[in-house]
Amino acid sequence: MMFSLSTMNTTVQTAATGRKFPKFDLGRLLTSVFEPTYGRKVCILIDLPDLAEAKDYAFLKNPQRAVQQKAHEVFYLGLKNGVAEELALSGGEMFAYVETGGSNLDLPDRCVDMVGNELSLEKDIYPNYDLILCISTFSATAPLTAFAKQYGFRGATLHGLNDVILNSGLAVDYNDVSRDAEKLRLAMTKAEWVEIDFTVDGGEDMTVRLELGGQEAQKSHGLCRGDTPDIANLPAGEVYFVPQGAEGTFPLKYEDGTLGKLTVTGGRIIKAELIEGKQSTIDEHNRKLQDDPMTGVLGELGFGTQVLPVSGADIQDEKVLGTCHLATGRDDHLGGHITPDLFKKRQNATHDDILFAPHKTPNFDIKQARMHRDGQTMVLIEHFQPMGYLLKALEI
Structure with a gap:
């Protein structure tokens, strides 16, 4: 059986499948998924049990926040350190909401930025961003799909993010x-x-x-x-x-x-x-x-x-x-x-x-x-x- 694979020279070998994957590239992922055009405004959402952990990125010091730490390391810093400029994207801010406790439950409206300022998802985030990346513990696909249709944005949900996913399922074209x-x-x-x-x-x-x-x-x-x-x-x-x-x-x-x-x-x-x-x-x-x-x-x-x-x-x-x-x-x-x-x-x-x-x-x-x-x-x-x-x- 033939599989369509990138021809990139740098690959990651996966023993479980024998398949080789290109090295993860945030710019390639965003381009192949969204084909973003000049001036699109992007942000990142994460979920936290306690929003106090958002202030000054306190969650980065908590070993139980592996998903949120990957969101910061790979997506937030990736956008900040060249990908946003490469794709002519603006924004790149990160916001946090209280985790829902279950898969695809409705999202709370209250959120905070990384300074600790309280905001509203429906007033401050959904209407003001073109691309929203939600990297969370619990899936938010169902509620975000409904909000996307209501407010006109596009986005992606990537709950449970880990290194295996980054180096295989998100490394593909x-x-x-x-x-x-x-x-x-x-x-x-x-x-x-x-x-x-x-x-x-x-x-x-x-x-x-x-x-x-x-x-x-x-x-x-x-x-x-x-x-x-x-x-x-x-x-x-x-x-x-x-x-x-x-x-x-x-x-x-x-x-x-x-x-x-x-x-x-x-x-x-x-x-x-x-x-x-x-x-x-x-x-x-x-x-x-x-x-x-x-x-x-x-x-x-x-x-x-x-x-x-x-x-x-x-x-x-x-x-x-x-x-x-x-x-x-x-x-x-x-x-x-x-x-x-x-x-x-x-x-x-x-x-x-x-x-x-x-x-x-x-x-x-x-x-x-x-x-x-x-x-x-x-x-x-x-x-x-x-x-x-x-x-x-x-x-x-």
Whole structure:
């Protein structure tokens, strides 16, 4: 299989994939994603548990702020030390808001600059910048997408940033990523359904079926160009659908390592059962599903399109070819109808990815993922490996 790679002489060898990546270059990233033109004004947003850490960049001394420190080291200083001038960008300021505590929860309006002055995102930031880069602990793609459309800016979300991501998923040319994503999108668009079979160590096999209704597949491909307000989620590289319904069962590995069996009906997770681990974890999930049923709605089915190393952060790892993921919760940023106001509590209105990948879920395997389209059923993935149908599509 052929991959489109930069011809730069300086490369980073990644043992996990055998693929060579160009050395990360902030100017190249911003150019390939945004094609910024003269005079565009850019800023950087970070999240902090306590905004007092923003004053005089106090967060740089806290070892628990690795993501925010990368935002400062790579993006803030990168812009300041030549990239902004190279791309004829203005601005370059950094602002902080209080971390939301969950993936894609609505953002607070209050923010501060690095002197400690209190500002408003909606009054002082969104209307006054053309490009906004949000480098945070928790994903802000959904709320920023809504604000971009309201205020007319473009931007990117890069939550969970680390060195592996910088040297692989963000070191690529997004023109190449976009081309590969489009090849796979065309191969999957207008699918009627997708079925995923799972095998679990020492447990029963499971199958979940996602009804797609012949919808047009969408892609996260990293390009955010022109004057259309939009947000790129980086690293990019996936094809995704908003399910119209779902039935069946699938396994879930919780954050504490507990394994559960989830039952889905009518497009929603209705109960969790213990496979291995803590019953209290399962009980807590069931209480949440009963108290706020919208938290169990499946709002996304996605497939990775890139050859990338494992980064330890789902934002990159879900973009790896051969993996797939589901997501629960809000999907309005994907073109769905699940908005925060439909949840019993707005704090529950997250968009939470459930990634199926060998490093993430070693206790179970994707036996097969298959798609039905145009009266035919095609195998997409077996044992976390892309099958012939996808590989052939990439060769086009």
